[in-house]
Amino acid sequence: MEVLIGFRTTHLIPANGAIEIKFPANSTLVPNIKTHCRSAVTMGSQLYGQNTGKPATNIQGEVGCYVQNTYSWIITGNDALPAGSQVYISGVIDMPTIATTSLGTGYVVTYIGEDSTNTFANSRIIDYTTATFMLNVNTSTWYPDESAVTFQTQPLRASFTGDLTFLVRTATAITANNGFVQLFLYTEN
Amino acid sequence: MAASTASYYVSYMMTPFETLSSGVDYTFRITTQNNFANEGIPFPTSRGVYKAESKISYSSGNPQVISNTFYIEVYG
Numbered sequence: 001m002e003v004l005i006g007f008r009t010t011h012l013i014p015a016n017g018a019i020e021i022k023f024p025a026n027s028t029l030v031p032n033i034k035t036h037c038r039s040a041v042t043m044g045s046q047l048y049g050q051n052t053g054k055p056a057t058n059i060q061g062e063v064g065c066y067v068q069n070t071y072s073w074i075i076t077g078n079d080a081l082p083a084g085s086q087v088y089i090s091g092v093i094d095m096p097t098i099a100t101t102s103l104g105t106g107y108v109v110t111y112i113g114e115d116s117t118n119t120f121a122n123s124r125i126i127d128y129t130t131a132t133f134m135l136n137v138n139t140s141t142w143y144p145d146e147s148a149v150t151f152q153t154q155p156l157r158a159s160f161t162g163d164l165t166f167l168v169r170t171a172t173a174i175t176a177n178n179g180f181v182q183l184f185l186y187t188e189n
Numbered sequence: 190m191a192a193s194t195a196s197y198y199v200s201y202m203m204t205p206f207e208t209l210s211s212g213v214d215y216t217f218r219i220t221t222q223n224n225f226a227n228e229g230i231p232f233p234t235s236r237g238v239y240k241a242e243s244k245i246s247y248s249s250g251n252p253q254v255i256s257n258t259f260y261i262e263v264y265g
Contacts, residue, residue: 157264158235162229165219173209174205174247174248181202181243181244183200185198185241186242
């Protein structure tokens with residue numbers, strides 16, 4: 001399933017910095033996170049790649065995220081990100097294997113650089129925040145409302161007098177001596 | 190139900206003596222018992238498509254009424 005994580009930067013993240021989205025380390029609630037994600041800043045532009053300098057104003061490149069230590073997305077390769085930027089990261093994780101309303105406590109960290117094996121331990125932290133990763137996963141099965149009434153059609157000829165039969169199926173039981181089925185037959189369409 | 194240009198309807202209210210389970214097909218049959226030869230509901234004398242509505246209330250404690258609109262065709 002796709003999840004969206006948003007946060008606002010307190011301080012500037014320089015080019016060559018990194019963003020870490022750390023999911024709760026719980027294989028039941030977060031069985032797997034995928035290496036594919038997308039980003040946006042202030043719900044509009046992309047989180048730009050670094051300035052290539054060719055031409056000087058050309059900022060391009062794809063910002064990606066890779067999975068580090070099973071539960072973290074590391075987003076790198078972005079250009080400098082000003083303080084106060086509203087950032088959204090959207091990516092794919094596997095569904096929890098149990099019903100839950102929360103994935104547990106995770107955190108979002110920004111860094112001045114990155115590390116190929118453990119960014120959290122080996123890189124300098126700029127901002128750090130923890131949050132409950134909310135999610136509503138229910139075990140109930142979704143049923144469409146199956147209440148229906150079906151009429152016979154064959155004997156309905158003009159001037160016919162006879163029985164009218166119809167079929168009723170409801171999604172909820174109709175209580176004896178209490179609920180009702182009411183049928184209205186109109187004289188025009 | 191008589192054919193007419195006037196907009197009116199007849200309604201039939203059915204309250205079950207036993208609880209009707211969910212997910213089960215129940216056949217309802219509307220007829221008359223006058224001990225005459227031609228029992229039943231008189232249908233319109235002219236062909237056409239006529240509107241019908243059904244309303245279902247599960248119980249007085251669950252007063253939500255499910256309403257469906259249908260169109261039944263009376264052939265000439």
